[in-house]
Amino acid sequence: MEYGIKRGVRFEILSKTDLERIHAASLHVLEKVGIRIGSAATRKVLRDHGCVVDEASTLVKIPPALVKEALGKAKRTITLAARDPTYDARLDGTRSYVTANGNGAMTVDLDSRERRPSTKDDLEKSSRVIDYLGNVHVHWPMVSSMDQPPATVHLHDLEGSLNNTVKHVMYETGVTLPDAKRLTEMGYLAAGGEEEYRRRPVTSCLQCTFAPLQLDGGVMDASLFFARAGVPLVFFGMPQPGATGPATLVGSLVVGNAEVLASLTAVQLHAPGAAVIYGMGNAPLDMRTTVRSGGSPEHALSGAMATELAHWYGLPSCVGVSATAKEPGDQAVLEYFTGLSGPLLAGADLMCGVGLLEDSSCLYFEQIVIDDEIVGAIARLIRGDRADEETLALDLIEKVGPGRNFLAQRHTLQHVKSDHFMPNLIDRRSYETWAADGAKSMVVRAQEKTRWILANHEVPPLPADIRKELRGVIETARRSHPDARGRGTPVA
């Protein structure tokens, strides 16, 4: 079975010359301005390969030739394997995949409608909803298990996800070396052993860089570990045009690109051939509200440009989408549709992600189902169309002739499902039929659909012994970290 969204037409933003100029500018930044790297191990890797490193300021200057060398080692096709291979996301440039959005701290309760801190139960339920939906292809723990001991929240998030979906799980919580080790151990367990995992990695880690031009120490220590452990990585730049990057989108792409290239260079020199995905999520600062403009046209354009740049490097892309809307409704649709369509039309390999509001901080279950419908519509748009003998159907036009209809023709039945988008949530019935059936809004229908999924969709459980071992990893972590740890929540 083919999984993901097949691509046909492509919307182009940048010319080859544009791409060359952006690349040259980023190389200039890395060589002349440099980048601050908090990880001593990473600085050592780069120094050993000829970079100029100032240990006092942690500033590293990377020569262009080294970046080129590292890009040459990078993997061009990366498969994000799923527990059930039907759902493998093969990032090979022919198909696009959409992930859930992740790490929200708040949830609006499906029944009480209360807006409250997220729980592990929310995490498990949202994982099952993602498992059911056809247009969200890769999972990401959508909320943090805020009701669990702070030191183990991210481990509970992964456990709850692995237990409640057979799809690939991407997380962004491997921000220290100990975290990375435990998360990797859990991934190995879920895959059935290290060897099996290295062949088919069922988890991956997204790592954010810090704009402008900084790489966090813990994140990079973890990344070096992940790379050698066979865990696929996404390096995700996210300068905010106007705040942590120049206001011009291209200027911010130069900054983000320098950060991603620096991370990728270090990792490829440390673990040649490691699976690294090129990530970017540049949403500008809205000056009037000082909020990050997730789901803005600029966010979409930046994702589209980053995708073109990634493909020019021969790497798969992972770009972000989000929404500033506070509740499901028109604004959430406008923002998600804008944010998803730009990069998908440009051929993004991986888009993260759908289902959260308030710029990736609040989960509304019904929004996941609504976004699934949006992705379905966009999937039809990017597949495009073709004209050939079968689709032109001149023989049929001749047979039917002026003034008659095509309804009962075999050609119609053969093509209707493949050529027309079949909505799940959109209600196209007449006003009278719709009104007689309760005049339900789409948000209400999405809530009903969510309840139906939660009541009816079962996910094949992991074997009992593996589940026990996963709990064992969490228990060990809890004991070794008696103190509560504050954790930041980066966003897509």
Added chain:
Amino acid sequence: MTGIPIRRPYPVLTKEDIRQIHEAAAAGLERVGVQVGSAEGRRLLREAGATVDETTEVAKIPRALVDEIVKARKVRVVLRGRDASQDADLDFNHVHLCNDGTGPLTLDFESGERRLSTSEDLAQSARVSNALENLHVFWPMVTAQDVPPSVRDYVDLKVSLMNTPKHILYASGASGDQARRLVRMAAAVAGGEKALRRRPIISSVQTTIAPLQHDGGMMDAAFAFGAAGVPAAIFTMPTPGASGPVTLAGSVAVAAMEFLAAMVECRLANPRSPLIWGCGLAPLDMRTTTRASGSPEHGLTGAAVTQMAHFYGVPSLVGGFDATTSVPGTQAAIEKFSQGLSVVLGGADLIVGLGLLEDAKTLSLEQLFIDDEMVRMIRRIADGIVVNEETLALDVIEKVGIGKTFLGQRHTMQHLREEQFIPRLIDRRSYDLWARDGRRSLEDRAREKVKEALAAPVPFPLEPDVVGRLDAIIQEAAAPAA
């Protein structure tokens, strides 16, 4: 008023696809033909070499005749406004927006009740349209159900002319006589027939009947408009799966046959008549047997027909921002966006569809503002990105350096407005601020914009004597035929 510039249209069809569709359409016109209800149309075609069967009214058009008409150079169409600054120049490089039209129903702005439309609704829709920055052409949004059917079309035109200075696109004219009366009204406002020919302030939309039929009155009206220099859009709308092949390319081929036949007839009747290819190619939803107007397929076909129209040297007019739902909200937004996106990116010359729901049946004033916000967002995507020294900002990046902020930089202030879409209805404030401020939805905020727009005066009002002349023409139509 300039349209939205399109730098790189989104290519739904390849050159080879375009050639194949044209080959199929030309072969179809020779082999199947089109049923032409207008005796004048059949005469023109027969004299030009078509094979016409007067019993079945089917005309089969030879390839050479089609190619001769198509070969002519591209003809741009300028839709003039009463306010010349709002002319819409369909020059093949800009997208223009028009509202949806001729809806029989209105969602009452005060009560929310779904009821028959009135002339007051039409006036209000025109005044709200005046406030939209991306609405270039006005289509009378609803029909005045409060006046007798015999004068309804004329009252709709009069009310529109009185309430907006934009160009008026008009889907009426079911016969040559009716078309001539509408032309007289437009001439009364424009300052005579010559002035109207120089600056046509109205244009007409004439709809063919799929598959492959031209209603007689509809084509006679098109000839009458053409003779007066009023642009005519020939609107083809096969429904894939019902009145056209289920495959989109097949239905585009049917639409191309209907348009090409009409183009041949119109050019034979008035060689220089301004023509537009209109198309609303939305599939039949088999599960509900409704026309899936706000569907991704409708967006794709709009972009495809635009490519075909440009190949034939005429501007396109396509549906966009349609919806099947009868209320504003999440579904309306998804349907409208899924269709509107690809027609804007595809560079359609004129897109019709803003502000109505239920497949162009029901008016919602707030939906006009919501649709405008969508257009503004898509417009920013269509604008794309410019890469040069200034936008790369390498010197600024070097100056700011590592770990600092770009907020206070002059470069930031200078480029903010051109780089960023500034929302009108989208509220990006934090949850707390939004909740404290009444938790208003985007629809609530659109309602406020409607109130502001309705309170604004109508620009370029008609002189009372001009209104008197329009009334006199309408009186003639109301009088029983002698």
